Amino acid sequence: MTTPGHEPAHANQVSRWIARIEIILAGLSGVAMAAIMVIVTIDVVLRYAFAAPLSWSYEMIGLYLVGAVLFFGLSDTMHQHGHIALDIFVPLVPMRLLHAVQGAGFAAGTVLVGLIAWLEAQETWLAFIRDDRLATIIPWPTWIAHAILVLGVTVLTLRCAYLSAFHCLSAATGRVQVELPPPPVTAASQTRGDE
Template sequence: MQNFKTDRPETGISAVVTRAETALVFLSGIALAAIMVVVVTDVTMRYILRSPLGWSYDLIGSYLMVCVFFFALSDTLHQHGHISIDFFTHSLPRRFIHISLAVGYGLSTALLAMIAWQAWYRTGAAFSANNLISATVPWPTWPSYFMLCAGSALIALRCGLRTIAHAASFVTGREIANMPPPPNTASSETEHGE
């Protein structure tokens, strides 16, 4: 098994992106807490007072869930929290891993940048046209598109930084890119109730 460096300090653009990720994941956490408060309030009012909130699901579906998901994407990638199949990755040649990751992150950067661009376009169009959802409360649609744009742009930037780092690691043969920690395969004595 190769020893990959996983705790390289953040500098330059990466440090700025990390601060933006921290801010967005904080907002994502607030949105998640707001979902819980709205759902508990709605259920309480529905079954105790027989007067449910007519706008709760529209607020949650149109704004809060979008915020929770898209604002947490980039930070999750930064923390190596997305699902990955690393069954034999650490036994492959290091340079092969870096070039493979550079290609994958490069393609991801292009796709996510296109999503961010389209979301920005739709944000402007929805704002200009004053588009509203058809519901009890006519919420504007542009904030959802804006959150999609911000989250997609930030993860595209993080993927772009990873593309550059892995390409540089491949070219130089040095560990420039941060790698995820190896999987924890040690069994615990309390695992499976044993």
């Protein structure tokens, strides 16, 4: 998620538009995380102090909130360059080749996550029209959990498509048209920064 004073620069208006959606979803991810902590705390207190645990907490957390924390944060994490990246050879690769490879990789990612979003959207619709529910004390509808995944992965698809297109444009023009990750932090760079 974005930390104050460390927002990534936007290369263009397309990135800025996607980032607005990502910020909203990242905020909802944070709200879901806070809700998990509050519900678990209340459940523990009720369970051990009053022998009356919440009967619905496990299903609500597992079905809705964990999914919101994970899927609503995916695209913003990509935008912040927070996913694991093996960047040891990046400085050795010519700039145009680097952007071409990145463009191809993000194109493959776009197809993959787009397919996931499309298939899950079909599952969402089926769960909605069939009124699928959990067989628990509270019959939670399952389509909401599917919709959370669809929304998060759809925005990730947009981010991947953007990165693919603008890395390819950077490769073609020889000018950087897309946000790049910051250089890796090494022991040497930390030492220089402390001086």
